[in-house]
Amino acid sequence: MTIETMPMSRALNAGLRKAMEDDPRVLLMGEDIGRLGGVFRITEHLQRDFGDRRVLDTPLAESGIVGTAIGLAMAGFRPVIEIQFDGFVFPAFDQITSQLAKLTNRHEGALSMPVVIRIPYGGHIGAVEHHQESPEAYFTHTPGLRVVSPSTPNDAYWMIQEAIRSNDPVIFLEPKSRYWQKGEVELEASALPLHASRIVRRGTDVTLVGHGAMVTTLLQAAALAEAEGTSCEVVDVRSLSPVDYGPILDSVRSTGRMVYAQEAPGHTSVGSEIAATVMERAFYALEAPVLRVSGFDTPFPPAKLEGTYLPDADRILEAVDRSLAY
Amino acid sequence: MTPIEAPLVRVLADDGSYAPSADAERYLPLIDALTDAELEQFYRDMVVIRAIDTQATNLQRQGQLALWPPSRGQEAAQVGSARAARAHDTLFPSYREHAVTRIRGVDPVDILKVMRGTSHGGWNPTDPQNGNTRIYTLVLGSQTLHAAGYAMGLAFDGRTGTGDPERDEAVVVYYGDGASSQGDVHEAMVFAASYDAPVLFFLQNNHWAISVPVETQSKVPLVSRGAGYGIPSVRVDGNDVLASYAVSRTLLDEARSGLGPRAVEAVTYRMGAHTTSDDPTKYRGSDEEQRWAQRDPIARMRAFLEGRGAPASLFQETDAEAADAAEDLRSRAITLTSPERSLIFDHVYSDPHPLMAEQKTWLNDYEASFEGGAR
Numbered sequence: 050m051t052i053e054t055m056p057m058s059r060a061l062n063a064g065l066r067k068a069m070e071d072d073p074r075v076l077l078m079g080e081d082i083g084r085l086g087g088v089f090r091i092t093e094h095l096q097r098d099f100g101d102r103r104v105l106d107t108p109l110a111e112s113g114i115v116g117t118a119i120g121l122a123m124a125g126f127r128p129v130i131e132i133q134f135d136g137f138v139f140p141a142f143d144q145i146t147s148q149l150a151k152l153t154n155r156h157e158g159a160l161s162m163p164v165v166i167r168i169p170y171g172g173h174i175g176a177v178e179h180h181q182e183s184p185e186a187y188f189t190h191t192p193g194l195r196v197v198s199p200s201t202p203n204d205a206y207w208m209i210q211e212a213i214r215s216n217d218p219v220i221f222l223e224p225k226s227r228y229w230q231k232g233e234v235e236l237e238a239s240a241l242p243l244h245a246s247r248i249v250r251r252g253t254d255v256t257l258v259g260h261g262a263m264v265t266t267l268l269q270a271a272a273l274a275e276a277e278g279t280s281c282e283v284v285d286v287r288s289l290s291p292v293d294y295g296p297i298l299d300s301v302r303s304t305g306r307m308v309y310a311q312e313a314p315g316h317t318s319v320g321s322e323i324a325a326t327v328m329e330r331a332f333y334a335l336e337a338p339v340l341r342v343s344g345f346d347t348p349f350p351p352a353k354l355e356g357t358y359l360p361d362a363d364r365i366l367e368a369v370d371r372s373l374a375y
Numbered sequence: 376m377t378p379i380e381a382p383l384v385r386v387l388a389d390d391g392s393y394a395p396s397a398d399a400e401r402y403l404p405l406i407d408a409l410t411d412a413e414l415e416q417f418y419r420d421m422v423v424i425r426a427i428d429t430q431a432t433n434l435q436r437q438g439q440l441a442l443w444p445p446s447r448g449q450e451a452a453q454v455g456s457a458r459a460a461r462a463h464d465t466l467f468p469s470y471r472e473h474a475v476t477r478i479r480g481v482d483p484v485d486i487l488k489v490m491r492g493t494s495h496g497g498w499n500p501t502d503p504q505n506g507n508t509r510i511y512t513l514v515l516g517s518q519t520l521h522a523a524g525y526a527m528g529l530a531f532d533g534r535t536g537t538g539d540p541e542r543d544e545a546v547v548v549y550y551g552d553g554a555s556s557q558g559d560v561h562e563a564m565v566f567a568a569s570y571d572a573p574v575l576f577f578l579q580n581n582h583w584a585i586s587v588p589v590e591t592q593s594k595v596p597l598v599s600r601g602a603g604y605g606i607p608s609v610r611v612d613g614n615d616v617l618a619s620y621a622v623s624r625t626l627l628d629e630a631r632s633g634l635g636p637r638a639v640e641a642v643t644y645r646m647g648a649h650t651t652s653d654d655p656t657k658y659r660g661s662d663e664e665q666r667w668a669q670r671d672p673i674a675r676m677r678a679f680l681e682g683r684g685a686p687a688s689l690f691q692e693t694d695a696e697a698a699d700a701a702e703d704l705r706s707r708a709i710t711l712t713s714p715e716r717s718l719i720f721d722h723v724y725s726d727p728h729p730l731m732a733e734q735k736t737w738l739n740d741y742e743a744s745f746e747g748g749a750r
Contacts, residue, residue, distance in 0.1 A: 076531075102531050108569055113520060113562030120524020123509075124532070144559070147514050148521070151495075155510060158722035159499040192723050216725035244729075291730050 079131030136179030150193030173226035183313035224262035252282035305336035315343035337375035391678025402621035426697035448646030451672030455619025479506025516557030522548030526572035536633025553584025613641030
């Protein structure tokens with residue numbers, strides 16, 4: 050088995066390359082993704098190797114990128130779009146939610162919309178306004194879209210390929226603060242299904258659940274808790290729509306406690322939905338209410354305050370303590 | 376300059392006499408080449424679709440439809456452009472292109488499904504019998520981007536620009552003066568021009584976006600916007616079916632030959648309401664409506680055909696055909712039934728989705744829980 054250690058950014062690049070080699074109808078579109086290779090270099094060298102009709106440096110127009118990708122999908126292509134930063138997806142919001150998400154439904158199944166929208170998202174990179182947001186709830190609230198987020202290089206490599214193979218539109222949220230985090234990538238393994246959640250650390254006292262960049266923070270918190278004698282299980286949700294509740298519920302039934310952590314504001318968030326569902330389905334297993342640790346219900350603050358805004362291991366441990374106190 | 380004052384391609388005068396404008400010169404060979412049968416077909420198309428449109432308006436008034444967007448007055452722009460498209464071209468309508476869809480083969484009853492609330496789509500655009508005509512789009516201007524992207528795909532696949540017009544494909548996208556203010560239309564023109572996409576932007580300036588006049592959408596003739604994108608654009612009398620046909624045919628063939636996108640502003644007039652939900656007397660005067668009634672596209676073409684010696688039987692036969700089509704529409708429309716409730720869940724996703732399966736099962740169980748198995 051071929052195993053290579055690489056950062057998530059390279060894993061995504063390798064996954065995109067593999068998908069393009071496997072299927073000539075896959076094409077990449079976005080601002081600065083060609084010659085520059087993307088502002089995060091995720092598409093580096095792909096235009097050089099596949100040409101400028103498979104890797105398109107588009108005009109600077111997000112609605113235009115998504116809307117023309119819809120037309121290209123109607124013409125039989127499988128477009129993979131890059132939205133340069135999370136906060137810039139909103140000019141394309143109408144094309145994503147009113148068109149892309151609904152076209153299969155409006156066509157009563159006569160049409161599939163195999164479009165992937167890659168969005169580097171989340172904070173922790175000290176960027177300016179509109180460059181650090183977590184917009185996942187807007188999309189998980191929209192029927193017709195699938196929403197996923199990898200947390201490791203290996204998952205990034207496989208999930209991008211699975212997302213491109215999906216016949217449905219996929220919002221692919223890349224935790225940009227983890228682009229440079231290295232990990233082992235099994236280049237020939239069989240992929241975990243796109244919509245499977247996954248237990249990434251075993252524990253017995255409290256279940257910690259999260260997605261994207263927060264999975265690493267949860268693992269840090271679990272390690273700190275262990276030093277204090279508390280055993281935490283960590284679940285990576287991976288797919289935010291649909292959610293694979295099996296491993297989450299199994300874990301909660303064994304620990305009786307759950308904490309959800311996310312960068313996004315907590316109000317009507319992915320964590321809210323998962324917490325509500327766990328309470329509906331595992332009520333009698335719970336020893337304490339499901340707790341949420343999240344960004345505040347405010348705009349993302351100026352970067353010098355992001356350390357205060359974003360949940361860290363200490364905030365997660367505080368919630369663990371509260372859960373154990375019930 | 377107000378929008379009405381820009382140069383205009385016109386072949387028929389308001390009274391139906393053959394009186395080409397100076398700008399019509401280059402298109403006249405195409406019109407000279409039209410056979411009597413083709414000219415008569417243009418007329419029949421317009422008369423039949425008007426009867427269908429009137430019938431649909433009546434059906435809405437009688438509570439059979441939630442809504443109807445009438446096309447009365449815009450028949451020439453639609454018939455001319457739709458007849459100019461080749462069979463292998465792909466058309467992206469907005470929501471008033473009843474003449475276009477019918478010419479391409481879409482059953483008008485399928486449009487009524489949308490308006491009656493039995494479907495969000497109405498017809499399958501991948502079924503060849505629907506003439507490569509995409510379904511109606513209600514969000515203004517959205518479809519211009521889809522059309523530009525589709526045309527980009529044609530270019531990338533080498534399905535256009537080979538020099539063989541019998542094979543080269545192109546796209547027509549329809550939108551209105553109101554939609555022309557939408558950002559998506561701007562972005563569609565940028566993308567289409569950047570990638571030399573073979574798409575004809577066909578704008579029907581019907582002068583009113585519900586109650587807001589075209590002067591609020593643009594301080595310049597809408598045709599002049601194309602130049603800013605490097606898109607050659609032509610202004611045509613949209614109530615002149617011959618001019619609409621010849622201009623569309625010419626620009627479409629230019630686009631398909633690899634020259635890039637083209638645009639038309641068809642100057643026309645919506646003689647009815649925006650939809651059956653509004654009341655035009657609240658926002659425009661009857662003098663204006665009377666003025667445009669003098670330019671009625673059907674009366675104009677009829678006068679032209681009569682001037683060429685068309686027999687009275689042609690008009691009688693056409694009226695009978697239109698009456699039959701309208702009656703057929705009525706009888707089939709009122710029998711449209713509600714779709715199966717599984718329609719709610721079955722096509723939200725293409726691949727299996729656990730939440731859909733779960734909620735469908737819940738609903739079935741819930742319905743089955745009532746005595747007799749149904750509420």
